[in-house]
Amino acid sequence: MINEAIGEKKLAMGTLSSFFYFFFFFVFFINAACCGGKSHLQQTPKKHVPFFIFGDSFLDAGNNNYINTSTLDQANFWPYGLTYFKFPTGRFSDGRLLSDFIAKRAKSPLIPPFLQPGFRQYYHGVNFASFGAGALAETFQGFAMDLKTQLNNYYKVESWFRHKLGNDEGKATISRAVYLFSIGSNDYMSPFLTNSTILNNYNDSTYFGMVIGNLTTVINEIYRGGGRKFAFVNLPELGCLPGMRIIKSGNNGSCLEEARRLASLHNKALSKLLFELEKRFKGFKYSLFDFNTNLR
Template sequence: MASLRVSMSILAFYLSYFILISNYSLSQSSICLPKNHTALFIFGDSLFDVGNNNYINSSTFLQANFPPYGETFFKYPTGRFSDGRVIPDFIAEYATLPLIQAYLSPAGFQDHYIYGVNFASAGAGALVETNQGLVIDLKAQVKYFTEVSKQFRQKLGDEEAKKLLSRAIYIFSIGGNDYGTPFLTNLTSGAVLPCPQQKFVDYVIGNITAVIKEIYNEGGRKFGFVNVGPLNCFPLLRMAINSTSLSACLEEEASAIARLHNNALPKMLHGLEKQLKGFKYSVTDFYGALIELMKYPSKYGFEEGNAACCGGGPYRGDNSCGGKRGIEEYELCNNVNNNVFFDSLHPTEIAAEHFAKLMWSRNGDVNEPYNLKELFHYF
């Protein structure tokens, strides 16, 4: 019976999607956008990627297009690093939008960009050098966005395109790979970052600032960010450094540099709010929210807050989920809904939904100065 309910929910979801897109497809004819129409444009890394890396020459470490990924909701792997949906899927649902498709999806979805586009790429960073050649870095993602913006102006006209772009929400999950990848690739060499921590953070923040300004110049006004998580506390890094406690992993260098980034990000955004007319933003404390789930899983309906559902080794942290990444054998937990982490770096669908709800409607200790619902409906 539960399986039937899930199947019916998926069918209803896709029926609603195709009804929506049939009403508002982007064509050569003149389109008058519905009143208060708000699109969603998505940038970043594997926390937000819905399958762009399926279509590039990448690595299986940066792809999730094989089982058991996707099996909870979609019943097949979509390229999402989850057993089902990821955070932007839920944000789109709360905003009464259809699933926002990957930019590199096969022909057929390009006519429906008025709902938004997902440019995120697993492994991507704010720095071009992060996993270079295997991902769509943030600069390249924004280049793709400017192509979409150009299409809007060509097909909608300048006035309608301006309305769409200024009403739209632009959400980001970026920075974690810039800080985490050097630690993973230099665990035994000692020298990790190419420069002092604060200088490296300034470099990352500077690249993010440049991207925001580029989108602003295209018409974007409303931006949402999740900050960087506690990197050394993810099962992959926790296994790699043999960290036995949550308090210990928080003191490791990658988690410490994440906190430097998380202090710098809202300061930069607050400065842009003073500098750029009409600029509004939201920052969600993903770092704090994830630590909360890891410390007190039962408080939020989970049984396991530290070990992944899929993988092997301590904390199931060896990144073997699916058996396509050099290690064929892996374990899969009995009930994915009991776990905060699905694989060694990513949340389960139910945990992603938890984070999306926080982004959407929580204030104060989680979001500043606004939540996403406020950006969608009140500005």
């Protein structure tokens, strides 16, 4: 029991639950890793600290504008973008995203979506996120770019850095980069929203194990290529979202317990995974934003 308690305490220390702590952790890495903390806009491209963004609607800056999907999975019409940009940008928000605030604080330009036409200068980073995306390829398949597709797009950008800067400097730039992830919500919501029977084929531990397993593969691949600084947004209580509360007739607006349970299991597994990766991988650093602690 004592060892277990110590392990839980260490795990809690490894997860940064405060939004502001999470936020400034990023800014510290982006600024401090680059040129002694000076604004990297004043530096040559070789000294930039790229910001790479993976995930779903929480971070999608407009990639779904450029894929063949439904209007439900796009945000290129009013009132999206109303309060800040004054026009729809493809962000699923009336203003900016978490990644936009991080970029601003780091004195970096907003990070464009990978699929934006004409966007080929990746020095500051790339946004690969896609509304509806999941860690599983089957999640809203055909309507979003799943996590593996996002990784494949990242490989293209990684090759671009090596081509532009040379192999050694390209790898050094990748190692200075910051990687932000928000993924998993759609994997647990889509079976209920699409009347899928996939959850009938797996028990809870097997299903969330597949989601965490795919995310682990992507982290491992990025680390193998030189990535060292990671941050993650875990899952809110998915079963309590308005769209999930109304799924079951006769539920009287109560939270959908099945989705709520899966999200909770995912969050525990993600915390454990990151704690273990930090011990296993030399130089691996991470920050974890806990939705459920900070949105109450």
